[in-house]
Amino acid sequence: MKYIEKLRNSGLRPTKQRLQICEVLFDTEKTFHFTINDLANKIRKQLNNKISLATVYNTVHAFEKKGYLKQIPINSNQTYFDTNVSDHHHFYDLKDEKLIDLEASEVGPIKILKQINGKKIKSVEVLVKLED
C-alpha cells in the first residue's frame, strides 16, 4: 500500500480505516471538496463499508493537522474540507451552495499593506461569492 509510508511518516499508525479513508480521499484524478457526511457516504458506497463517524471525524482532523487536508473558511452549517492542499482560493455559488476552485494563478497577486504587530501571515485566502 502506498499510504502506509505516508501515515507512518506522520506518526499515524496505518490502520485499515485510515488506509481506506486515504483511498477515498487521495486515489482520485481530481481533488475535491467535502463535508464529513459526504465522506462517510462515499466510504459506504465506494468501499461498501462503514467506518464509525467518530473515526471519520478523528481521521479528517488528524489529516488536516498533518497538512493532507485543508479546511475551507466558509459559513455553512457543516465544515468543508478540501483535498487540494495547494495555496488556492474558492468561488462559492450561493444558489447551488457549491464550492469551485480558483487557483492562485487565476488571481492576481495579493498585496497586504497592513501589518499586525508581532504576528506573521500564515495564509491568504480569497472567497468569491457568486450569484446569478
Add this chain to the structure above:
Amino acid sequence: MKYIEKLRNSGLRPTKQRLQICEVLFDTEKTFHFTINDLANKIRKQLNNKISLATVYNTVHAFEKKGYLKQIPINSNQTYFDTNVSDHHHFYDLKDEKLIDLEASEVGPIKILKQINGKKIKSVEVLVKLED
C-alpha cells in the same frame, strides 16, 4: 429615535427590542465584530436588559438580510457578524481567535481571472490568517 425611520424604511416595525439592538450595534464610534452571544451579553450589560435569545437571532438575521450587518466567512463554532458593512477584509489571529479589519484600501486590487458560466461575482473577501 433615529432608528425608527431606518427600520420603517426596511419594512421592519420599530419595536422596543429592535431599537435597543440598534443602539448597541450602531451607536458606536467604531464598528465591531460579534457573535450572537456577544451581542446578547452586551445588551444585558449595556442596557441592563435582557432580550430573548430568539429575538436576538431573529433581529440579527433580519438586519443582515437588509444589509445592516455582514456575516464574516470564517470557520468557528459560532457565526461572526460585522457592523462594518463596507467592502473590506479580515485578519484572523489564530492564537487569540480574534478578527481584525483589513480595509479594501489596505489590500492591492484583486483580479479574478476565472469566470464561471452564467454567474456573476457578488463579493470578493480575503481572509488572512495570522500566527506568531
Add this chain to the structure above:
DNA sequence: CACTTTTTTAGAATCGTTATAAACTAGAAA
C-alpha cells in the same frame, strides 16, 4: 376601541460535532 398582522418569548427540537470509556489492534519486546 376593535381587529389584523407582526413580533417576542420560553422552551423544545434539531443536528453537527466532540467527549467518553470500553473493546480492539498495531507494533515492539521478550
Add this chain to the structure above:
DNA sequence: TTTCTAGTTTATAACGATTCTAAAAAAGTG
C-alpha cells in the same frame, strides 16, 4: 509466538449553536 502497551476504533452520550413552535404581547390601522 506470546506478551505487553500505547494508540485506535467504536457506539453512544453529551454538548452547544441554531432553529422551530405555538402562545402571548405589541404594533399598526381605521
